Amino acid sequence: MEAKLxxxxxxxxxxxxxxxxxxxxxxxxxxxLCIEACHAYASSPETRYTAVGRAxxxxxxxxxxxxxxxxxxxxxxxVELDDHWMEKVYETAYTCTGCRRCMTYCxxxxxxxxxxxxxxxxxxxxxxxxxxxxMLADMSIAKxxxxxxxxxNFAAAAxxxxxxxxxxxxxxxxxEVVPLDVQDANVLYVALAGKHSIIPAAAIMxxxxxxxxxxxxxxxxxGAFVGNPAKTKEIAGRIIEEAKRLNIKEVVICExxxxxxxxxxxxxxxxxxxxxxAELIARYVExxxxxxxxxxxxxxxxxxDPCQIARQGGIYEQPRYVLGQLTDNFVEMTPxxxxxxxxxxxxxxxxxxxxxxxxxxxxxxxxxVKATGAEVLCTACENCHTQLSDLNEHYGLGxxxxxxxxxxxxxxxxx
Amino acid sequence: xSDYAADKVLDLKGLPCPxxxxxxxxxxxxxxxGQIIEVHTTDPGSLSDFPAxxxxxxxxxxxxxxxxxxxxxxxxxx
Numbered sequence: 001m002e003a004k005l006x007x008x009x010x011x012x013x014x015x016x017x018x019x020x021x022x023x024x025x026x027x028x029x030x031x032x033l034c035i036e037a038c039h040a041y042a043s044s045p046e047t048r049y050t051a052v053g054r055a056x057x058x059x060x061x062x063x064x065x066x067x068x069x070x071x072x073x074x075x076x077x078x079v080e081l082d083d084h085w086m087e088k089v090y091e092t093a094y095t096c097t098g099c100r101r102c103m104t105y106c107x108x109x110x111x112x113x114x115x116x117x118x119x120x121x122x123x124x125x126x127x128x129x130x131x132x133x134x135m136l137a138d139m140s141i142a143k144x145x146x147x148x149x150x151x152x153n154f155a156a157a158a159x160x161x162x163x164x165x166x167x168x169x170x171x172x173x174x175x176e177v178v179p180l181d182v183q184d185a186n187v188l189y190v191a192l193a194g195k196h197s198i199i200p201a202a203a204i205m206x207x208x209x210x211x212x213x214x215x216x217x218x219x220x221x222x223g224a225f226v227g228n229p230a231k232t233k234e235i236a237g238r239i240i241e242e243a244k245r246l247n248i249k250e251v252v253i254c255e256x257x258x259x260x261x262x263x264x265x266x267x268x269x270x271x272x273x274x275x276x277x278a279e280l281i282a283r284y285v286e287x288x289x290x291x292x293x294x295x296x297x298x299x300x301x302x303x304x305d306p307c308q309i310a311r312q313g314g315i316y317e318q319p320r321y322v323l324g325q326l327t328d329n330f331v332e333m334t335p336x337x338x339x340x341x342x343x344x345x346x347x348x349x350x351x352x353x354x355x356x357x358x359x360x361x362x363x364x365x366x367x368x369v370k371a372t373g374a375e376v377l378c379t380a381c382e383n384c385h386t387q388l389s390d391l392n393e394h395y396g397l398g399x400x401x402x403x404x405x406x407x408x409x410x411x412x413x414x415x
Numbered sequence: 416x417s418d419y420a421a422d423k424v425l426d427l428k429g430l431p432c433p434x435x436x437x438x439x440x441x442x443x444x445x446x447x448x449g450q451i452i453e454v455h456t457t458d459p460g461s462l463s464d465f466p467a468x469x470x471x472x473x474x475x476x477x478x479x480x481x482x483x484x485x486x487x488x489x490x491x492x493x
Contacts, residue, residue, distance in 0.1 A: 135440055135471070136433050143467035150463040156481055157459035192432040193460025218460050220432055256432070351433050386431045 001082050005126060009081055010065050012125040016118045017066065024110045025062045028052060034102035034110075039342045040095060040361035048091055049361065051102035055115045057088040086126060093119035093227065094130065095357070097346030099307035104338055116347075120227025133226035133348045140222060141231060144238045147216055154216060155180055161195055161202070168203035168409045178202050181246065182213035187280070188248040188272075190219040190239055190259065192382055197254045200409035201277060207412050208289035212252075215242055219259035220382075224266070225348035236267045248272050252280050255403055257308025257346070257381040264313065276309050278380045281408050282318035285325050291413040297327045299400075302374035304333065304388060305340040306381030319380050319404055326411055333372045341365045343379075345387025358387060359394045366395035380404045419477055419488040421453030422446050428457045428484055436464050439489070443474060446491050451477065454487040461485060 017025075034051035035041055041049040048054070056077075063078035079085055098113050123129040143150075162177040171177055178198065179185075187205065189212055191197040198214065205212045217238050223231030243251050250273045253260040264274040284290045303323055309315040316337045323330050333340070344362025369377055369391070377392070377399040379385055389401045423446050427435040435456050446452055454465065465487050466476045477488040 132437055132440070135468075136436060138471045139436060139464060139468045142470045143463055146467045146470055147463060150466050153462040153479060153481075154459060157462050157485060160481055161459065191460070193435065193458040193464055194430070194432060195457050195459055196429075197432070198459065216463065218432070218464070222433070350431075351437060353437075382432050 001086075006081055009122055009125050012121055013061065013065065013118060016121055020111070021114050021118065024055075024114050025059050027108045028055065028059065028110060029108070031107065033105045033107065037102040037105040039099070039101070039344055039364050042341070043361050043363035049095055051096075051106075051112050054092040054096055055110070055112060057085070057092045058115050058118050061085070086122070086128060089119045089122050090128065092116060093123055094347065094349070094352070095361070097307070097342050097344060097349060099342035099346055100312055101307070101339070101342060104311065117227055124226065124228055129226055130348065130352050132352050133222050136222035136351060137226055137228065137231045137235065140218065140235045140238075143217065144234070151216060158198070158214060161199055164195070164199045165202040165206070168200065169207045169412050170414060171206045175206065177206065178214055179212065180214050180216070182211065184247050185211050185213040186249045187212040188215055188239075188243045188246060188251045189213070189254065189277075190215040190217065190251060190263075191254045192220060192256060193218050196403070196406070197382065200403065200405040201254060203409045203412060204281060204284065204290060204405065207414075208284040213246060213248070215239060217242065219253050219256045219263075221259055221262040222348070222351070224258055224262050225351065232262060232266065236262050239263065240267065240270060243270075243272050250275060252277055255380045255382055255385070255405055257306040257383060261308045261312055276313070276315055276318075276380065278309070278315060278319045278322065278404055281404065282321045285322055292325045292408065292411040293413045294325070294327055294411070296411040297376070297407060298329065299375040300329045300331060300373060301327050301376040301378055302331050302333050302369070302372040303336075304343060304369075304377060304379040304384055305337055306379055306384045307340075307342050307346060309380060310340065311338050319378075322404060322408060323378065326407055331372050331374055333368050341368050343384045343387040343391070345383050345390075350383050350386050355390065358390065362387065362391055363395070366391045366397060369397050369399060370395070374399060377401045378404055378407060417453070417480060417486065417488070419451055419453070421488065422450035424453045424455065426455045428455055435461050436468050439465065439468065440472065443472070443489070443491050448491050448493060450491055452489045452491070454489060456485050456487065458485070461487060465489065
């Protein structure tokens with residue numbers, strides 16, 4: 001490794017050493033409670049797939065470059081940064097989905113996400129980060145500049161979805177079925193690129209007679225996946241500006257866990273509320289604004305808590321409340337809620353491909369789903385949906401993987 | 416009827432986020448510079464995603480058509 005790059009990497013590391021980061025790097029007692037908390041280790045028991053193993057790759061650099069005392073360095077196994085160690089840094093960043101299950105078992109509450117963030121930033125500085133994630137983040141940023149030229153085509157595509165939305169909910173004449181640019185709307189719904197992320201949501205919001213507007217931007221934030229705070233902010237900023245321009249009351253994030261976490265918890269103060277679409281559906285049901293027909297879903301159903309909206313966002317009960325209105329045949333997977341196993345697809349792994357690792361590291365998830373005996377596996381995150389669908393195929397689980405929004409839209413009762 | 420003669424057709428209909436753009440970025444190298452890929456997709460967002468991707472990758476969206484599904488015509492420029 002060239003001396004100049006090494007110096008840049010040490011400086012990058014130093015810039016990430018907040019008080020919290022130092023506390024997480026200083027305070028591990030090596031108790032090992034995090035070890036079996038990781039789905040990757042539980043599925044494939046190797047030290048490199050433990051939270052402490054991954055953190056040690058960063059902690060040992062911290063000892064070398066930011067701590068004093070020769071004996072302490074030796075005892076704490078300080079290491080020099082070189083090309084070989086950058087491979088360890090990569091493992092820290094990209095064998096972890098950022099689900100933070102380990103954090104809930106750690107007696108010090110060590111946030112592995114912060115340590116993983118250092119690893120990701122080191123990789124960016126060394127130009128060794130996964131280029132797919134950077135490409136996607138750069139595309140999202142460029143969209144802020146190209147959007148004016150593509151708005152018309154996007155609006156035409158949204159118009160073309162009308163027939164499929166109307167199949168799920170017949171709106172009254174004169175109403176926009178997929179509205180855009182609605183000033184003073186109650187809801188700015190931020191979808192993903194696919195129509196499956198728009199059609200059910202449109203039907204549900206129309207059924208609830210919501211004053212809503214579809215965002216021109218996609219919810220997902222690849223700046224967060226690649227661990228680049230500046231890009232994360234820029235990508236989220238496009239949606240924030242759109243919501244401000246339209247004087248929106250609530251930004252509702254589609255079924256995308258990372259998009260929700262970034263907009264709700266990582267984007268500072270905003271003049272609007274941020275909620276998940278699962279919360280909005282629960283509100284509509286509770287307020288009697290939509291009615292659901294349980295006969296539409298006779299199969300045995302279970303629910304996978306997406307880590308980013310559940311463990312990291314506290315959204316546990318709202319999806320279950322909605323499912324309670326959709327079926328009498330619901331079964332919990334064990335463990336669930338805060339202790340639920342990660343699906344194994346987070347942290348950018350689905351976008352990166354990485355299918356061998358995703359399947360190997362999520363066997364525990366597959367076993368957990370199989371043990372429920374459910375026929376329908378419902379979730380509220382597209383990343384989880386993709387990973388669970390891959391697990392379903394790989395392990396022959398025999399379930400149908402469904403979005404909460406789609407199950408809800410199919411059960412809407414029209415008087 | 417399209418105004419563009421495609422050298423390759425990519426069927427990306429129904430793929431989850433963010434696979435249409437990922438697949439496109441992987442496939443652009445499979446045609447020669449100056450050749451055209453015709454993408455088939457069902458994603459409304461692709462109509463904004465692909466022009467933004469082309470902007471950052473130095474390629475060019477020649478145009479699009481909307482019907483039963485969306486067609487986007489992309490020329491490899493580099």
